[in-house]
Amino acid sequence: MFTEDLSLLRGPPGRDGRDGRDGRDCDTDELEKLVAIMFNESRKSGDTSSVGGTTTGRSPLGSYDTDDLLQSFNESIGFALLRKMQTTLAKLEGIEEELDSHQSTSLKDDDDADDSQPITTVIGGSTYVRWGRTTCGNNSQLLYEGFVIGSNHAHEGGASNYQCLPLKPEYSTYSGIGSWVYGAEYETGSSMFPNAMHDHNVPCARCFAPTRSATLMIPAKRTCPPSWTKEYEGYLMAGYYTQNRAYAFECMDAEPEAIAGRSGNENGALFYFQKASCSSTGHCPPYIESAELTCVVCTK
Known part of the structure; x- marks a missing residue:
């Protein structure tokens, strides 16, 4: 006051x-x-x-x-x-x-x-398919092992991408009406792979990188950008240019495996090495007309 x-x-x-x-x-x-x-x-x-x-x-x-x-x-x-x-x-x-x-x-x-059950929350993470292998690498988790399928190379209809099917399917109701998918084979001739894989069926693994939230496949590279994790490297593969079927590009592992007992020439979905056409790309050098393109799968 x-x-x-x-x-x-x-x-x-x-x-x-x-x-x-x-x-x-x-x-x-x-x-x-x-x-x-x-x-x-x-x-x-x-x-x-x-x-x-x-x-x-x-x-x-x-x-x-x-x-x-x-x-x-x-x-x-x-x-x-x-x-x-x-x-x-x-x-x-x-x-x-x-x-x-x-x-x-x-x-x-x-x-x-x-008194309640514990809750498990996954934050982030990224998935990818490792084509040609049954295991994952670089601390990634195997979600399931499978085999590769696709539409027949000689058919004009169907899908254009390969799929990695799990070994144990779960069916619902079915009627027998629909299109067909076929097992995929390596079409590599004498092959550049460590083992002869020609006509062998292709396995696959779907993988989960829990601490990395993005996946990137880079064609024509064997290394990842700075701060990215290299999951695996290999060769860029898809269908053959003269066939009816157009397949999506995928990165096949450089050291692939084969599905045991599936080495016959059944010609369903097919994998071929991919090469750059120098006359159309105009980037030779450094690209080489007859060289198979590499690839790498990265996560971050």
Whole structure:
């Protein structure tokens, strides 16, 4: 209170170390002015005895000496501080009760959660097919092992992409009406693979990279961009240019496997090495007309 006249209390540092704000260094005239202000404020609030003055018109100092006035003033300030501390303490107690209530609710929720089944959440991750192999690499997880199928190379209808079918299918109802898919074979001739794979059926593996969220197949490269993980490298393969069937480009593993017992020339879906035509691309060199294109599969 009396914020407009607090300058009356300022002075050199007081004896109690409170920066001179206890009024002990004020002279008598200043104290009389201060008590007069207190008296007027008390009279406005209806309490004419709180400072020691009366309504008789006498000087507010009355018969009080300086020490008595200082004691009365300090007591009134102390009372105001006490009320403020009580209010603050009440607020703190309310906050403490609210925190206790919140903690009890959280503990109850935790107890309820313990009775439920654990929830497994997968965040991110990426999948890819490793053509020609039955395993995955570079810390990727095998989702399933399978074999490659596609539409017949001599048919004009059907689909244009290869598929990796799992070894154990799950059927629903069926009627026998529909198109056909065929097993896929390597059509590599003398082959550049470590083992002779010509006419052998092609296996595959569908893989999951749990810590990497993107998959990229780069044709004509054997290395991945910086910060990408190399899953495998191989050769770019698809159908033959004179046949009816147009197949999607896929990256066949450089060290492929074969499905045991399936080495006959059945000519279903076929895989051929792919080469760049220098006369149409116009990028030779560095491309080479007769060289089989490489490829790499990367994740990040």
